[in-house]
Amino acid sequence: xxxxxxxxxxxxxxxxxxxxxxxxxxxxxxxxxxxxxxxxxxxxxxxxxxxxxxxxxxxxxxxxxxxxxxxxxxxxxxxxxxxxxxxxxxxxxxxxxxxxxxxxxxxxxxxxxxxxxxxxxxxxxxxxxxxxxxxxxxxxxxxxxxxxxxxxxxxxxxxxxxxxxxxxxxxxxxxxxxxxxxxxxxxxxxxxxxxxxxxxxxxxxxxxxxxxxxxxxxx
Amino acid sequence: xxxxxxxxxxxxxxxxxxxxxxxxxxxxxxxxxxxxxxxxxxxxxxxxxxxxxxxxxxxxxxxxxxxxxxxxxxxxxxxxxxxxxxxxxxxxxxxxxxxxxxxxxxxxxxxxxxxxxxxxxxxxxxxxxxxxxxxxxxxxxxxxxxxxxxxxxxxxxxxxxxxxxxxxxxxxxxxxxxxxxxxxxxxxxxxxxxxxxxxxxxxxxxxxxxxxxxxxxxx
DNA sequence: TTGACAACATACTCGATAGTATGTTCAAGT
DNA sequence: ACTTGAACATACTATCGAGTATGTTGTCAA
Numbered sequence: 001x002x003x004x005x006x007x008x009x010x011x012x013x014x015x016x017x018x019x020x021x022x023x024x025x026x027x028x029x030x031x032x033x034x035x036x037x038x039x040x041x042x043x044x045x046x047x048x049x050x051x052x053x054x055x056x057x058x059x060x061x062x063x064x065x066x067x068x069x070x071x072x073x074x075x076x077x078x079x080x081x082x083x084x085x086x087x088x089x090x091x092x093x094x095x096x097x098x099x100x101x102x103x104x105x106x107x108x109x110x111x112x113x114x115x116x117x118x119x120x121x122x123x124x125x126x127x128x129x130x131x132x133x134x135x136x137x138x139x140x141x142x143x144x145x146x147x148x149x150x151x152x153x154x155x156x157x158x159x160x161x162x163x164x165x166x167x168x169x170x171x172x173x174x175x176x177x178x179x180x181x182x183x184x185x186x187x188x189x190x191x192x193x194x195x196x197x198x199x200x201x202x203x204x205x206x207x208x209x210x211x212x213x214x215x216x217x218x219x
Numbered sequence: 220x221x222x223x224x225x226x227x228x229x230x231x232x233x234x235x236x237x238x239x240x241x242x243x244x245x246x247x248x249x250x251x252x253x254x255x256x257x258x259x260x261x262x263x264x265x266x267x268x269x270x271x272x273x274x275x276x277x278x279x280x281x282x283x284x285x286x287x288x289x290x291x292x293x294x295x296x297x298x299x300x301x302x303x304x305x306x307x308x309x310x311x312x313x314x315x316x317x318x319x320x321x322x323x324x325x326x327x328x329x330x331x332x333x334x335x336x337x338x339x340x341x342x343x344x345x346x347x348x349x350x351x352x353x354x355x356x357x358x359x360x361x362x363x364x365x366x367x368x369x370x371x372x373x374x375x376x377x378x379x380x381x382x383x384x385x386x387x388x389x390x391x392x393x394x395x396x397x398x399x400x401x402x403x404x405x406x407x408x409x410x411x412x413x414x415x416x417x418x419x420x421x422x423x424x425x426x427x428x429x430x431x432x433x434x435x436x437x438x
Numbered sequence: 439t440t441g442a443c444a445a446c447a448t449a450c451t452c453g454a455t456a457g458t459a460t461g462t463t464c465a466a467g468t
Numbered sequence: 469a470c471t472t473g474a475a476c477a478t479a480c481t482a483t484c485g486a487g488t489a490t491g492t493t494g495t496c497a498a
Contacts, residue, residue: 019475033344038256040455052456053477062456121403125252166422174426177400178393184340185392203385207393211430238445259485271486272447281486 020058022048024069028111036066036118036129063130067139070119073112074142080105085149091156092163092214098153099208103179103201113183116143147172154212164213171212178208239277241267243288247330255285255337255348282349286358289338292331293361299324304368310375311382311433317372318427322398322420332402335362366391373431383432390431397427 026047030039041062045052059065080101087094106113122128123140130136151172157163165171182204189196245266249258260271260281278284299320306313325332341347342359349355370391376382384390401423408415 016475034346035254035256037254038346041457042455051477054475056457057474057476060457121254127253127257166425170419170422171426173400173404174397174423177396177403178430181392181396184396200389203389204393206385207390207430210432211397211426213429215434235445260487261485270447273445275487276444276446279487 016058019054020068023050023055023058023065024072025111027065028069028073028115031066031069031118032111032114036115036122041065061130063128064132066115066119067130067132067135069112069115070139071142073109073116074139074146076109076112077102077105077116077146081149085153090162091153091160092209095153095157095163096205096209098150099175099179099205100201103182103204104198106180107182107186107188107197107201110183110186110188113180117180117183147176150175157212162214163209174211175208178211179204235277238273239287242269242274242277242284243291244330246284247288247292247334250285250288250337251330251333255334255341260284280349282347283351285334285338286349286351286354288331288334289358290361292328292335293358293365295328295331296321296324296335296365300368304372309381310372310379311428314372314376314382315424315428317369318394318398318424319420322401322423323417325399326401326405326407326416326420329402329405329407332399336399336402366395369394376431381433382428393430394427397430398423 023044027039027044030044030047033039034043041052041055044065045055055065059068081098084094084097084101087097089097119128119139120143123136123143128136151168154163154165154168154172154175158165182200186200242263246258246263249263249266252258253262260274263284264271264274274284278287300317303313303316303320306316308316338358339362342355342362347355370387373382373384373387373391373394377384401419405419
């Protein structure tokens, strides 16, 4: 049985984080493919050759699992860009680097980011499945904080005269639509190496900064 | 009863198109707010102060209703841009006009366009709820035809040297992400007149053509 | 005026699924 | 060795919602 194979791999004390991560990965793939409410926990369990019992051992509800995937996706984003924000360089270069890091992260963690997108939609429409308001607002705050990082860099690059936008809300939304695009339209090829993925990311970044009025060419 | 009020309005023979449209509008709003599988037909019915019986009188299934909303949304798009495509003008000007028309249409028919987006996702992941493959592929073809209109104008403007992109697939996807952005982030304000909406649309178009390497200013 | 039918509303069925209750196994501590 | 509890699996319940079956009403045509 596949279950037996898995159990020797994970069945050790304090491996619960590993187990949760395996569950989250299965859940992210299912949520991405069929959406939150269309995916049953039995599907998620089947995807990792397990059972619903295991999921409910780690999560109190379907919503809690979803929120954990959401949170993990956001944390992946933060980890990708925060080191770059501390670097000392011209704002426009920091902008390019941050955009690139975001796109690369988004492509690599496509399923998780798709769930993040669904979560944002749910927050927007107030149709979250959970009742834990604390959790919800905390995640909304996370999202805002992440967005603010980009807003700040935009404003700095604008002050330097390297880019020009009219309404920062619309500009920021457009940039996000652009660099989050791969979540929707990118389909990984078999045997596609890192170089090719970087080329896609570079092109996305180029379009994003062009959108902001950047005139220079890319390195 | 609200039902009585409605019946005097629509209850006449051959008003079935009107009735279907009212159902579709309710469905579009529900699907937008909660997603296809999370919305029950009882909700849709309640939104138009009616019952599930009425919906099943006009549609054989939930999926068929969804597909009708999808198709209607796509037709709205075609109607918005096709007259412009026939105009005789420089490709770059036609591009601007078509983008503007699309954004205006998208903002006006936000709920329907959100459903279109969900439909595209479903096609992409092959998780359509319906079994009518004919209908499905027909809609996919519609979507492709619509996309091709933009692709053609892009190629013409590129040949004229007014824009420059590297990979047309990525460029086209990025443009669509940008001009479809309002579907996601636009929230209509009370008492917001046509001018303000046009201003938003103009800014979206500006970012979209800048993204493509356009250097001129907007009129 | 009556009967036929469109356009619904009402009242059900039945399958899918979130959640629960309980059983099983294994690893570590004593 | 035996006990405990974490980490599951299995078996069940309860609800929700898609789809159906049937009832009701108004309208038009003959």
